[in-house]
Amino acid sequence: MLRLEDLKIPNLEPVNLTIEPGECVGLCGESGSGKTLLLRAIADMDEHGGQVYAENIAQDQVRAHEWRRRVMLLPAESQWWFDTVDQHFSMPAKHIEALGFSQEVMGWNISRCSSGEKQRLSILRMLSNCPRVLLLDEPTANLDSSNITRVEGLVRSYLSEHHAVAIWVGHDVAQLERVSQQQYQLSDGILKQVGAA
């Protein structure tokens, strides 16, 4: 479960939002409307006002890195700093085949991965840490249609299996309706609900 109480970030009305276990919220809005900043505030990557709860644990109740292990942000552009894929995993990777890779992918050299491969690998890297809240910033922006379907399926099964929650930021309204139970839009600094399944 994720609950935002009067979450305040610059140029945005205070945000109140509750996401029930197993559910996903879709979030759209023009570039620059504050979607990424909202996700960063929930992950406590930027200063902000208000309170965020994940499973009734308040953000300021735990150390920041412990919070981010539970509430994990997947940035639009993933970063890699070691030479090979497996060096970036602190836990053994799961769901490798579900995203269309074979086990050998863990030995791959980062410099030879395409942007789409890096995006799928970054999703595997995130899920290997077993986060309770997934903050997904355009997670399928660089993917072809068959991989988009794989990622959508993996996120859906992860949420129901672990009773986790997600916020999925994207531009494709049809996709947001497929993956989420409620859809919100950010415009002119206001978060408003635009749909629900």
Add this chain to the structure above:
Amino acid sequence: MKTDLILLTAPDLMLASMLVLALIGLGVRLGLGVGRTLTIAAVRTTVQLLLVGLILETVFSQAKLTWIMSIVLVMMTVAAWEILARQKRKLKGWWGFGVSAFSLFISSFLITLLALIIIIKADPWYTPQYAIPLLGMLLGNTMNGIALGMDRLVQTAWQQRSVIEQRLMLGQKDRDAIREIARDSMRAGMIPIINAMAAAGVVSLPGMMTGQILAGSPPVEAVKYQILIMFLVTSGTGFAVITVLQLIIRRMFDSRERLRFDHLLREPR
């Protein structure tokens, strides 16, 4: 063994300066564009060193603690400014100065004090013939180490800020997210002195030792002093670089383990 010092006269120095003048002349003729800077540097070194010679003669003849401490203060302030001036990304004014000055104090000042009191046992401990050259050598070397380590840390962290943030997003502690960069910066700060130790005596004859030998000291005595200096300089540089890296890393992250260059760097104009 002690031989009389051969004193240099003004004409001797004139002869040496002819070499520099010849170099400047050649540079100008070939249009290499070093004439101006070379002239200024040569004049600076002459004037600065003559002044320092005069000041030291006075101080040495007086050996008053207040005089020596004021010289020490000037040396340390200039060294701290030099460190800041060599940074590509400018740290916030007084904070940056404070960090440089504090780490110089920890390394150069305290280690010089220790060497004077416990190892050399000069009497009184602030005997300027020992205190000032010793501090000068330590300051000169630790200053380099601090400037290099600091520059590497801030530069690399700035260039790799997305990587650091990605690692934080994956739930790493702030210290872990910057570990490799800190290690790299430590190496950058220590490389000059490690090179100097490795090459000492084989590739290069260290300046202080050469000086003592020229002044008539038996080589083995000069060598002993040189080894002492090498150890002091190495430990001083190491402690200084560690201190400065710790202080900057603490400042770079806030209590919620967020990357905060706004706390560290001066706003671009």
